[in-house]
Amino acid sequence: MKPTISRAAIGRLVLYFRALNLAQEKGMQIISSEDLGKLLDITPVQIRKDLALFGQFGMKGIGYFTGELINQIGNILGLNDHLNMAIVGVGHLGGALANYKNFEALGFKLVALFDKDVRVIGSIVHNIKISDVKNLKSIINSRNISIAAITVPVGEAQSIADLLVDAGVKGIWNFAPTKIIVPPDIHLVNEDLSMGLSTLSYLISKDQM
Amino acid sequence: MKPTISRAAIGRLVLYFRALNLAQEKGMQIISSEDLGKLLDITPVQIRKDLALFGQFGMKGIGYFTGELINQIGNILGLNDHLNMAIVGVGHLGGALANYKNFEALGFKLVALFDKDVRVIGSIVHNIKISDVKNLKSIINSRNISIAAITVPVGEAQSIADLLVDAGVKGIWNFAPTKIIVPPDIHLVNEDLSMGLSTLSYLISKDQM
Numbered sequence: 001m002k003p004t005i006s007r008a009a010i011g012r013l014v015l016y017f018r019a020l021n022l023a024q025e026k027g028m029q030i031i032s033s034e035d036l037g038k039l040l041d042i043t044p045v046q047i048r049k050d051l052a053l054f055g056q057f058g059m060k061g062i063g064y065f066t067g068e069l070i071n072q073i074g075n076i077l078g079l080n081d082h083l084n085m086a087i088v089g090v091g092h093l094g095g096a097l098a099n100y101k102n103f104e105a106l107g108f109k110l111v112a113l114f115d116k117d118v119r120v121i122g123s124i125v126h127n128i129k130i131s132d133v134k135n136l137k138s139i140i141n142s143r144n145i146s147i148a149a150i151t152v153p154v155g156e157a158q159s160i161a162d163l164l165v166d167a168g169v170k171g172i173w174n175f176a177p178t179k180i181i182v183p184p185d186i187h188l189v190n191e192d193l194s195m196g197l198s199t200l201s202y203l204i205s206k207d208q209m
Numbered sequence: 210m211k212p213t214i215s216r217a218a219i220g221r222l223v224l225y226f227r228a229l230n231l232a233q234e235k236g237m238q239i240i241s242s243e244d245l246g247k248l249l250d251i252t253p254v255q256i257r258k259d260l261a262l263f264g265q266f267g268m269k270g271i272g273y274f275t276g277e278l279i280n281q282i283g284n285i286l287g288l289n290d291h292l293n294m295a296i297v298g299v300g301h302l303g304g305a306l307a308n309y310k311n312f313e314a315l316g317f318k319l320v321a322l323f324d325k326d327v328r329v330i331g332s333i334v335h336n337i338k339i340s341d342v343k344n345l346k347s348i349i350n351s352r353n354i355s356i357a358a359i360t361v362p363v364g365e366a367q368s369i370a371d372l373l374v375d376a377g378v379k380g381i382w383n384f385a386p387t388k389i390i391v392p393p394d395i396h397l398v399n400e401d402l403s404m405g406l407s408t409l410s411y412l413i414s415k416d417q418m
Contacts, residue, residue, distance in 0.1 A: 004415075007408055012408040017388075040387075077407050078414025085406075092305035099301045102386050102403050108410070116342070125393035147409055171409035172415070177227075177311050179248075187412040189405040194311050196398040197294075198286050199216055199224040200356055203396040205287025206213075207379070 089152035288316035312356035
């Protein structure tokens with residue numbers, strides 16, 4: 001059983017995973033929590049504490065074996081499970097998301113695209129034919145899809161979420177800037193583009209006071 | 210002088226701002242912290258505490274005047290300043306961002322798009338002509354741009370950030386999945402798409418343990 005950790009701690013594990021991959025690309029076979037901390041501007045104590053939740057990693061006085069730790073964090077994050085994902089709504093944002101290169105580096109496989117617009121159904125994006133959203137349930141099942149991104153307009157987000165839940169997805173990644181409601185056993189992550197922008201706005205306006 | 214608050218608190222202010230706008234659209238002229246809390250799944254105590262940092266809002270036993278609080282939170286967040294923004298890199302993601310409707314609802318004005326690809330320079334997206342990134346500095350200045358989104362490939366992100374800093378932007382909204390370095394007086398927000406996806410992956414894999 002994996003321990004329950006905060007979303008902030010999950011976020012740090014993702015950062016470690018990415019930094020370790022970069023370190024490995026540069027040929028670093030061993031890395032200390034101090035070096036990793038410097039790369040990420042996170043204290044070594046925080047790193048050791050986060051990892052200790054999941055077991056004993058690395059060797060005291062030596063550091064972590066980069067490849068091994070990548071594999072272990074990948075397991076913790078479920079990235080080695082290579083989950084299949086779908087995108088519902090292939091407008092500008094859905095199209096951008098479909099072409100986002102990092103999914104596969106993170107172990108996800110984009111296997112379906114859905115839209116309701118007959119003008120785009122059937123066309124190919126990122127080697128995947130866009131399907132009619134009417135066939136969502138059967139395709140979610142036949143392609144064993146566990147994660148779906150919602151990139152439809154606000155007014156359609158909840159009904160698409162309902163369809164996805166009914167079809168059996170386990171996680172929803174919502175890009176529509178609205179609150180959607182899902183049953184408690186379905187995981188929901190809201191991606192909120194206005195948040196980052198408003199944060200910048202606040203920080204800039206604070207300077208000018 | 211505005212108080213220094215955490216990025217989490219800024220995030221909550223954005224949520225309040227949005228929920229209040231929806232409440233106003235529905236004709237609610239007064240809203241209590243309890244009602245606002247229910248809409249957002251945030252405790253009323255948290256809401257009152259966040260707002261108290263910035264002054265005395267609302268009337269005890271009555272609630273907040275919706276329109277007034279929208280205006281006040283807008284001021285706190287700097288959204289009433291109507292900052293001008295630019296997008297550098299008009300590929301899939303930059304194009305999606307350019308068409309993102311919520312910028313203007315939040316008070317931002319997209320006034321410039323840049324790319325280095327001669328095949329797209331000169332074409333029109335969202336009523337804005339794409340400019341050559343070579344002219345970035347003069348356009349950032351002449352159009353009074355304070356925020357720029359970076360939607361270029363990883364390998365170009367730092368050099369674009371350097372150009373933007375040199376041109377005088379105050380805030381950078383980085384979508385390239387890489388660490389960029391800016392001087393301490395420049396505000397940086399990293400938008401990290403792999404974070405949400407990895408969070409979902411962790412939550413789903415945890416269920417299956």
